[in-house]
Amino acid sequence: MNTVWYSVVIVGLGLMIFNNPQIAFDTVLAGSTNAINLSLKLWAIYAVWLGLLQIVEDTKLDKKIARLLSPIIDFLMGKQDDKAKNQIAINLSCNLLGMGNACTPSGIKALEYMDKGSKYITNAMIMFFVLNTSSLQLIPTTVIGLRIASGSSSPADIILPTLIATTASTVCGIILVKIFSKFSKDKK
C-alpha cells in the first residue's frame, strides 16, 4: 500500500510540475474534499447499517446465518472463532444480495475479529479480502441503474454476462489464494 501510494503521489505530482503546476494543489485539495464528502456519506451508511446489524446480532440471527454458511466459511477461511464467523457470514450474504453498503461495516468488523495482532496479513484474511474485491453479487444494481439513466433499450440484459464474469473472477481468486497459501504460510 505504502509503495503504491508514494509512487502515485511522487510520479503524478512530478508530471504536473512539467505540465501545469498551478493545478497541483487544487488537485490535492479536490481529493481531500472528495474524501470528506465520501466520509459523510459513509457515516450515514455506517450509522444505518451498524444499527441494523446490531439488531441482527442481539437477536442471534447472525449465528443462524453463520451456521448455514459454516461449511463454506470453513472451506474458504479455515477455523475462525464464532464472533469472526458471524460477521463473515453477514458480509458474504450482503455481497451476494448486492447490498454493497452493508458489506463495508461487517467487513471491517470481520477483519477486526480475524486479526491475530501480527503485522502480516493471514491467509484467511487474504481470502476474505479477495472475496470482497471480486464482489460476487447476483444483481449488479448500480450498473443497471446507470444504464437506465443513460436510456438503454434493455438495461437488465447485462445481468447474466456480469454474473458469469464475476463468478469467473471469484473462482479464480479462491483458487489462487488456495495455491498461494500452500506455499506461503502465515507469519508472526
Added chain:
Amino acid sequence: MNFSDYIIPIFIISIIVYSVVTRKNAYNSFVFGAKTSFDLVLTSFPYIVAIFIAIEIFNVSGLGDMVSTAIAPVFNLVGIPKELCGLVIIKLFSGCGGLAYLENIFATYGVDSYLARAGCAIAGCSEAIFYVLAVYFVNTKVKKYRYAILVAMLANIVGAIVACQITKVL
C-alpha cells in the same frame, strides 16, 4: 420493477419483526449499533483522505492515461479492447471513478454498444482493490499485505477478460 429494490425494505422489516417476536429491544440495539459508526468514520477518515488524494493525482496528472496506454498492448493480447483499459486500471482504485469512466463510454459509443456492455460487465464484476484495502483493514494491525494485492488484481483481470468475451455472445 427491479427485484433487488425489494431486498432492503424486506430485510429491514424482517429483522425488526424477528426482534419483536424474540422479545428483544430493537430500538436500543439500533441506537447502540449506530453509536459505533462515529468511531468507524473517524478511524477510516485519514485512510480515505490519503487514497482519494492519490486517486485525484492519478487521474488529473495524466498518469492514469499513461499507465493504460502502456498496458494496452498486453490487455489487447488477452482480448480487452484498448478503449476499456483505462476502466480496468481506474477500477483498481475507485468504484466511483470507474462509474464515471463508464458513463463516458456510454456517451461516446452508445449505451447498448459492445464496448458499453463489456464495460458494464467489467464494472460489475469487481470492487476497487485499493479502496477496499484502505478501508477494510482500519481496525487491524496489518501492515504487510503479502500476496493479497497480486491475487486480487489477477482475479479482477480474469473477470475483465471473461467480461469482454462473454458480452460478444450474450
